[in-house]
Amino acid sequence: MKIKKDDQVKILSGRDAGKTGKVQQVFPKHSKIIVEGTNMVSRHMKANADMRQSGIITKEASIDISKVQLMCPKCNKGAKIKYTILEDGKKVRVCNLCSEMVDQ
Ligand SMILES: [Zn+2]
Numbered sequence: 001m002k003i004k005k006d007d008q009v010k011i012l013s014g015r016d017a018g019k020t021g022k023v024q025q026v027f028p029k030h031s032k033i034i035v036e037g038t039n040m041v042s043r044h045m046k047a048n049a050d051m052r053q054s055g056i057i058t059k060e061a062s063i064d065i066s067k068v069q070l071m072c073p074k075c076n077k078g079a080k081i082k083y084t085i086l087e088d089g090k091k092v093r094v095c096n097l098c099s100e101m102v103d104q
Contacts, residue, residue, distance in 0.1 A: 001028045001065065002081050002093065007102075008071040010078040011038055014063070020071055024060065032062040039063050074100040 003009060007023045016038040025034040041061045047054040069078035072095040079095040081102065086092055093102040 001026060001031070003033055003065055003068065003070060008073065009033075009035055009068040010071050011035065011063070011067060012069055012078070013067050014039070025062075027062060030062075031065045033065055033068065034060045034062050035068065036060065070102065072097060072100065072102060074098050074102075 003023055003026060005023050005026055008020060009023055011017055011019045011021075019038050021035040021037045023033050024036050027033065037060070039061045040058045042056050042058050045054055045057050070081050070093075071077070072079035074095060075098045077097060079097050079102075081093045082096050083091055084094045084101075094100065095102055
């Protein structure tokens with residue numbers, strides 16, 4: 001997975017195309033992620049111990065990782081990512097536009 005939790009990503013397709021948001025959750029097995037404030041779905045909730053009132057809540061639904069692009073914090077654009085191995089053997093993600101490391 002090239003996308004990690006807390007990454008800033010841009011949505012490439014669907015009704016949220018063009019929106020950016022922070023990755024809240026990643027599901028590597030399914031190649032899906034949840035991005036804050038995108039792909040909102042309404043769910044009907046019944047009243048229970050946690051929820052005193054029944055009603056509709058909106059919540060982010062997961063989207064396919066192929067529909068997002070990582071935002072480079074340096075050039076502030078959706079960037080293609082490549083991997084580079086540092087001298088100490090650490091694998092880091094690098095933006096192909098500005099060649100800056102995306103990982104701190
Ligand atoms: Zn960049």
